[in-house]
Amino acid sequence: MARTDTRFRQAHNQMLDHLRTLPHDAPLASEVQFATRLGVSRTVVRAVMQKLAADGILRQDGRGKRLVRAPRDKDRLPLRDDYIGRDELEARFLDWVLRFDVPAGTALNITQLARQFNVPTHALQEFLASLGQSGLIERRPRGGWRLLGFTADYAVELSEFRQVLELNAVRSFAALPADHPAWADLARVRDEHLDLLSRIERDYHDFSRLDGRFHALINSVVQNRFVAEFQKVISLIFHYHYQWDKTMERFRNEAAIGEHLRIMTALEARDGPAAEAAARTHLATSKETLLSSMRGHHLA
Amino acid sequence: MARTDTRFRQAHNQMLDHLRTLPHDAPLASEVQFATRLGVSRTVVRAVMQKLAADGILRQDGRGKRLVRAPRDKDRLPLRDDYIGRDELEARFLDWVLRFDVPAGTALNITQLARQFNVPTHALQEFLASLGQSGLIERRPRGGWRLLGFTADYAVELSEFRQVLELNAVRSFAALPADHPAWADLARVRDEHLDLLSRIERDYHDFSRLDGRFHALINSVVQNRFVAEFQKVISLIFHYHYQWDKTMERFRNEAAIGEHLRIMTALEARDGPAAEAAARTHLATSKETLLSSMRGHHLA
């Protein structure tokens, strides 16, 4: 077969919902209006109209379209469980790779993966291609894909790259003019750190999100699409690993809060070099945590 | 139809070439040996063998395969002009985008582009997806692709990103131990600069390649797959723009050689800060050149 008619079915059902709100024998809006309202092309609207006319729900002659009878529940078209979207696919794929510790060098099987993730093979192909630049995946010369895998090497290089980007961001941050809105954000995030620190015993789990916000803030002062793109990969991977390594979690998080605070204090004092040094320390810790988490997971 | 049989045809012709070197009635090697020699799977070898047997060129019963008659020229299978490879596609695509100055926001037409570049639609899809991270291209929500375009913004951000990476590389370079092989490479590249400078009047065109080698050398000391990946994009784009902006080319190149030499002198003196400063100057010039080249091209 070809394209799914999911769009048609959804539009059809939405149209039923709309018709139900209308009084009997009411005149209907134009095709273009419906098209924009439902977010589909006019072709789909026309197909829906025709179906509805055939089912005796409305009558159409030219532009004089009218409601004939109220739609019933059995008029709805069932829609098969749809394919998952791109973001969902990304999440599931990374989860699979990282959680099951797929060995480096594994040849990926498109068909099998496509079934596993419930996507058409094409979508998977495209997804893998888009992952190409992240260095996790490689195209085999004679077709097929190979998972390069999330190795220790990879983690080291990722951390170093992260360090390059983030130290640069810290330097830029320290040089911001006093009236830049980022300073207000920084004060807010600092308070959140202090707040979390006061109740760390109980809520140490909340650190992961705060960590994400902190690094996002630091990097936000560098307006650069390439940096932003990589930041996505980086935060994704670090985020995933934080989820597992539960050893010493409370301790690690408390220490990390301290390191964050030192960076922020130095920044607020406009002391660039001190901020850079503090950031360097923090990133080193972060790298160590990532590596040890990998070692632990690998032995498991 | 399905997969092309290009592989089969190529293997077939290669096999003919091989058979021609053999004496009459000679016994042939095993299928596996041919498979590895021709770089294809055994299935293809068998298909070729069968065809050759059907054409009366060889006789096969079990493992006793023998040459029956020498192959003639008309036994060769014609192979239709094959699809172009990935690198070729990349080159052509960038050439198209940059040279024809395709306006930002243009919706790309897969089918048309596939015809234009002589690739199957699928290959193009995959290529566009792989370009996703480069920020030149965007997936439209309801299918299709949009060219974000090579705008001034893009050039600025690319240059800044390049600066972050390359300054980091320069710092690493200055800190290398004295016995690192990169120092020898540096001396060689420096001599090449001096050499080109002495004959700049005539050979100023040769600078583009030397420039590429210089920056590649600087970045080679950072062993990082992410850096390497981006370096590819960066050098590609800068390379393309160098090709057009012919204004003042001789002057620009001479000046650039001087800037390169200053960086190298500082490096050889192990003066990190001086090298960084020189690199900063050079990258600023480079950025200006790129921007002005774009302005010139845009008005044309």
Place this chain on the structure above:
DNA sequence: ATTGTGCTTTTAATGATAAAAATCACCGCT
């Protein structure tokens, strides 16, 4: 002039299909 509809053309997502690779099963020889 604007808004709407009927009809046609174009485009891209999907599944079927065939080529190629990988795997299995078995044989003959040492």
Place this chain on the structure above:
DNA sequence: AGCGGTGATTTTTATCATTAAAAGCACAAT
């Protein structure tokens, strides 16, 4: 038994025809 080979079968992936959806065109009605 173990190695090197062939025959047959089973995946697996690149390509293409097909169809839903979008875009475009011409004209009618207000």
